[in-house]
Amino acid sequence: MASPLHTQTNSNTSAMNGTSASAADPKSQLSKKPRLHAPTPPLLITPSDILSEFSHHDPSIARINNGSFGCCPSSVLSAQQHLQLQWLQQPDHFYFNQLQSRILQSRNIIKEMVNADHVDEVSIVDNATTAAAIVLQQIAWGFAEGRFHPGDAAVMLHYAYGAVKKSVEAYVTRAGGYVIEVPLPFPVNSVVEIVQEFREALMRGKQNGRRVRLAVIDHVTSMPSVVIPVKELVRICREEGVDQIFVDAAHGIGCVDVDMKQIGADFYTSNLHKWFFCPPSVAFLYCRRSTESSDLHHPVVSHEYGNGLAIESAWIGTRDYSAQLVVPKVLEFINRFEGGIDGIKKRNHEAVVEMGEMLVKAWGTHLGCPPEMCSSMVMVGLPACLGISSDQDTLKLRTYLRDKFSVEVPIYYRAPKDGEVGPVTGYARISYQVYNKVDDYYKFRDATNQLVHNAFTCASLPN
Structure with missing residues (x-):
């Protein structure tokens, strides 16, 4: 007999006990693409509304690092807390009569937002790292079951996220795959x-009769942060016969344009808690309907194993699922902004580029890439006289800025090239989100100027 969870997440959910027809069948509420902008000016959010929505942020901190952990407005946090209380009040009722229909509603919204063909292509997981494990686990099985040959290749960017690189090592290298990293220039x-x-990395992957079984492509690299031309790289993979393409877009939805039909990858994941205003932690994994995707499984095996990835992911045991259920409330918040999510992305991009150019002008440095290759984050060269000479220096300086100047910003170390004179070796990754103010970036500028004035160097900081 099918489990209650599997039964309740089928398309015909209107007969669920204890729910209305509209709640049981989210598609009835989503017959059209989710509205991406507010229909009338009176609904538009005001500056005072934004201050209220993010009043829980520490006002003493120049928080210009949205890229690491994201943000969540108070109205969404309130909705989440209400859901948590509903669960605690009567978990059996919530489990049998609400949980899966609400997850399906979130999946339907995500499906429309990313232009997927079918809701079955969208699963909700904890984060992009979990999504990577799901995809890479399948690749490891390909080697273990003899479908792939020892030495067949996986290609990924050198600037892939550290946890994803470790996952490739754990699943692909250990299974017998040959991993090729694509060296990318920086600044670019x-x-x-x-x-x-x-292209050159794919050619190396195909040497000696090998097959390239997987390409892992970032949409927006984390550190250093650069927007990657994913559509072009996916097209090249198709031309070169790459078996499967996985786009790691931890910074995707809410930060860059995300359209599954245009991108054309087999797998695409993005966190919703970074740039889409969800509480942590929640992400989606898109899997294009195909024979290969039918054998994907959540790495946590539960009672739902074998009922499809979306169903498996919707119940991995007793835990807090509230972050996955507030997507409708997040959409409501986003629709209060002019232009909806597209308007937010455009304004964030323009603002972060403006702030980045202000900083490099103040310090006599440069951006890490052209503005068109930035998203809502940009790499800003720091004064060379700060003496950033290692990854350890970046961590020490970041801590010093936090503790002494109340500035929160990640810093990247770029090793100098042979023959470079007075190179910029340190870059700050600044983010811009709707709660940020110009004063946040002036505070960072002035703190750095004070360090320069005081002849500070990273060598003076204790280990």
């Missing part, structure tokens, strides 16, 4: 440099 001047390096 154009997409041409990225495309050229990627």
